[in-house]
Amino acid sequence: MKKTACAACPLRKFEIFSAFTEEEVEFTQSFKSGELQVDPGTTLMLEGMPSPQIYTVLDGQGVRYKTMEDGSRQVINFALPGDLIGLHAAVMGEMSHSVESTSAMRLCVFNRCDLWRLFERWPARAYDLTWLSAVEEHFLGETVAVIGRRSARERVAWGLLRVYSRLKAVGQEKDNTVPMPWRQQDLADALGLSLVHTNKTLQRLRGEGLADWTEGRLTIRDPAALAGVGHFEIDAPVRRPLI
Amino acid sequence: MKKTACAACPLRKFEIFSAFTEEEVEFTQSFKSGELQVDPGTTLMLEGMPSPQIYTVLDGQGVRYKTMEDGSRQVINFALPGDLIGLHAAVMGEMSHSVESTSAMRLCVFNRCDLWRLFERWPARAYDLTWLSAVEEHFLGETVAVIGRRSARERVAWGLLRVYSRLKAVGQEKDNTVPMPWRQQDLADALGLSLVHTNKTLQRLRGEGLADWTEGRLTIRDPAALAGVGHFEIDAPVRRPLI
DNA sequence: CGTCCGCTTGAATAGTTTCAATTGAAGTGG
């Protein structure tokens, strides 16, 4: 992402994400209310429900999804380290989707009530929050474009690539491999595809040596080659934990 | 949307969107830098570009879209009165999509640099901004679910209904009719459908008396009946102009 | 040992896209 700053105003500072000052650290310590450890398969948030708490993901992975009347599911996106969970409920009063852990997760817990305190006392952190929300919006826009206009092959390539590059950005990559603890059904639900077709597409990509997702681990030897499937950019803006 | 408030903290105030105090009005006047009037077909923001300005839509309609390498287009959503344009560029440094007016539009203009001033001086307005961003995220999530999991008929019904209810919420509805100054291609691009199929689906809905979109005007006699096509809710949270 | 769950496979079906061509309205220039 190119950086374009307004030289005269402090906005520039926040594009670079300055380190925390001592004073800030002290305050944010008081803001953080605890840590939470959950098992795989735990429902963290439920669509339509309020939530007294907000989490940031410190470790582990999950899915955000909406359930349709007919029982089918649409995965909105994946919850990875650095993500914020529950901002919707905090800001709008209720969650617009459910969130479930798919691996063991470690979460940083905030009280919703403290959110206002943050806005009042730490405009810089409030700004970070808005930034995070804007980045999320950016990704969702991309998702809409991919699901709306891409072929199955391109969608799968994009989905794998996005998971890979986001996890790589938070240091989870090793030997071109990242942990990807989901079922093929989860990916299918994320891409708006059927399970069967997703399976066949994954196999084709695997056969071509572009991406190998087996046993909960995704290996991409040549990300650029996989990106070539749909001329994708490999530029996942990193989401950084709020505190 | 159900309201759930945290009784002990001032957050509740912002769920209801309190009226502006005199002091606030005075400040926001200084924040607002002008008004802009544009013709139909004007490109307001370009994907990948920074923008020194942020707009809120006071009047008129536009589309936000992404262009793919092959020249096809995905409309991310529509820009209606109350919407914020350019927050992405302001917060992230560049736009993630383009924005174009499809009717004459009147816009309220802010300088990007002032954004920081707002966060620092008016936490309540900064909070509004985050709220707006969260609402946008909410809608995009819904869009993902619709495009990913719904049939063409349901998508079209949903698209029409959403435009209708959002415009109704801002007082643009009269005799069950709202202005909808787009081409069928725009709707097709928004729903991830081909033009031909969108056309045929629109005709079917028209024939069934569920929705009539002709000559830039959309008439829905019985919104509930149209919503029945896909068991949709008719609950568009209203976006309110920031200032 | 039997059951459950996720992955895999093949075949039939259906929904949607693509291609190709027509119409009508609106705008342009001679």
Add this chain to the structure above:
DNA sequence: CCACTTCAATTGAAACTATTCAAGCGGACG
């Protein structure tokens, strides 16, 4: 004032992509 162009909406038919249905396989677990 009339060809000529352009653009959006419309229509029919063919081609294709992705879904659905149905069944089998292997590992994990009680």
